[in-house]
Amino acid sequence: MSESIRSVVLVGVGGQGILLASEVLARAAMISGYEVKTNEVHGMAQRGGSVVAQVRYGPRVYSPLVARKTAQVLGALEQIEALRFADYLAPDGLAVVNAQAIVPVTVSMGAARYPQDVESRLKAAFPRMAYLRAAEVARSLGSIQAANIVLLGAVSRGLDLPSDAWQEAIRASVKEKFRDLNLKAFETGRCLV
Amino acid sequence: MKHLMSGNEAIARGAYEAGVTVGAGYPGTPSTEILERLAKYGPEVYCEWSPNEKVAFEVAAGASLAGARSIVTMKHVGLNVAADPLMTLSYITVEGGFVACVADDPGMHSSQNEQDTRNYARFAKVPLFEPSDSQEASDFLKLAMEISEKYRTPAILRSTTRVSHSRSLVGWGERAVPPKVGLVKNPSRFVPIPVWGRPMRQRLEERLALLKKEAEASPANRLEWGDRKLGIITASIAYQYVREVWPEASILKLGFSYPFPDGLIREFASGVERILVVEELDSILEEHVRSLGIPVAGREFVPGIGELSTDRLQASRARFEGREPVMDEPMPYARDLPPRPPVLCPGCPHRGVFYALGKHDVVVTGDIGCYSLGAFKPLDRMDSILCMGAGVSMAHGLEKAGEPRRVVGVVGDSTFFHSGITGLVDIAYNRGQSTIIVLDNRTTAMTGHQDHPGTGKTLSGEKTRALSIEEIGRACGIERVLTVDPYDIEETSLAIAGEIEARAPSLIVSRAPCPLRERRRVGGLRQINQEECKGCKLCLKLACPAIELQDDFPEINPLFCAGCGVCQQVCPAGAISEEARK
Ligand code: SF4
């Protein structure tokens, strides 16, 4: 496998905006002149289940799926989803984790427990981690909906794409109305790492 | 400039460039976006959601008979519904190019089974094309269209979840000029009554032989010579994984994969020392290559259940080379993570119906849609799911078998139009007594909210007549037809009680639009008064994602609450109320 392929895995809960974040990332890579492949799950999994999106770019990319232990960056919009998909990350990879807990229904109905030691587990799982409050940051910027782009801003620090490619990608991916908010969300996220 | 497109979008692009003027289909993950995208190319391409895949297939076949190029789209199980026209269209032949775009779901991400559509190509004796990325999805659609028109055969373009829902770069071309339309009368060609049908059967085999030659020479099948020690025969998305797992190997990559290009397979086999077949799902290629007298390895190393991936193939490679595959121990930090299965959205109208059903001792035969989620705990109110429409007919079967409890069938609105109506006719005709509940959320929700015959809108957004489920029910001979508001649990429960008591068939239409599609709250936010809450956790039985258990007491997360008020009706302590507006 070519060394120069970059793999990113973005995870979260259905409805958190993982798919938009992966679209922006794929666009930014494309604008930077790379071949890009992405994969995402539709259908059943989008009803509040765990959602995974994968993006790979480089001079030549075959598989759209990221192999275990090869991702340069893992971005998680929910804490335990970060743990669930931790093994995608390369040993020296960067984890960007939103400090948010979304309680699964299995916990609410008493069939499972939400771990109480999430922070120490995260530390054990990710030697290189940015732990941030993307939801709060997004809210302070005007809308909690932009948490995905705050996270993406932080994720971008683990990648080597030029900043104008990111901006162009955001402009191309979000509606006019939300453009400024998302550009700001991205820049803020970028400064958090 | 190239464009980043999903496989499905690329299939639509290919269809547009191929000069397709008619597209029909029924939504089904992972195929849905093909037609949604094609419809966006505007009035040059007529697109429709048909009530089911059989109808869609026949619409496209009719268009082709008139000379138009057409496609029909569906998921793998949809082709079972459309198998009837497929099997004979290959006899009567097509005029304008005709391609059935069928998306398989290895790994069963959103499906009830893992059937392999490639079997249908052999079964119906039609050519099969298998893209491995978006560029090929577009190119192969055009190639399939060309071959279809040249040999007057229907063709199948088979995608999979990972081809359909992966994005990669696609170059765009010009749109071909669509052929002239006008049916040329020729009954001995289009009417397969036995006297004409038997010669058709002959011609079908002759055509298959010609198609085999075509496949041998097709640019869609290619030899990639590498190290001659190992040759891998592969197709579809598996090719992409093989390139990463065996970068040094020689590869025969099949894109026009049926009829099998035997000459090419033999040439490849004679150029390498050992052969491994890497294919997802059934062992179709492997068995065929072996039938040519060529020794191959395959299924003993490559899993045939579930989808493949680079990770799984790394393990296959290890086993193939006599090494133990590296198995990762689950890390301590990932131990006992609570599962996060899909759930009905906050405010989903189905929740109230399942909760109400839970109050009655009935058997519930279910169906395919968001409401399949009602089978999970704690709602746990669905006893079976088979296929589209089976919720209706299986209820009747259970009842006729003498099931001691009363039987209720549930079916969605789109599913009702798809294949629920015939089951209803059966109940009325054969003196059944089942109660059928149509969960009418005014959309085809699970696949991403498509319109259907009951919504009053077409795929291209035009206004049309909205068919009434109640009127259809009455016309089918069901006399007891009533409509309930699923957000009113008492009303819904009383209606169910009344109908299961009545020894007569009945239809209950539970009507409320899907809030996820409407993108607005059903009502005001609810909150739990912690002073009054007794901690009985009854509200948790609703499996509403907005109600979270915090330190043994439920709380409503205002970010998620859709304000449907169902929890308020369930709470025996009266602790849940509408939040005062700030
Ligand atoms: S999408 Fe609509 S129908 Fe499906 S679970 Fe959500 S609210 Fe219910």
Ligand code: SF4
């Ligand atoms: S918390 Fe109650 S009102 Fe809000 S969506 Fe859930 S069931 Fe409906």
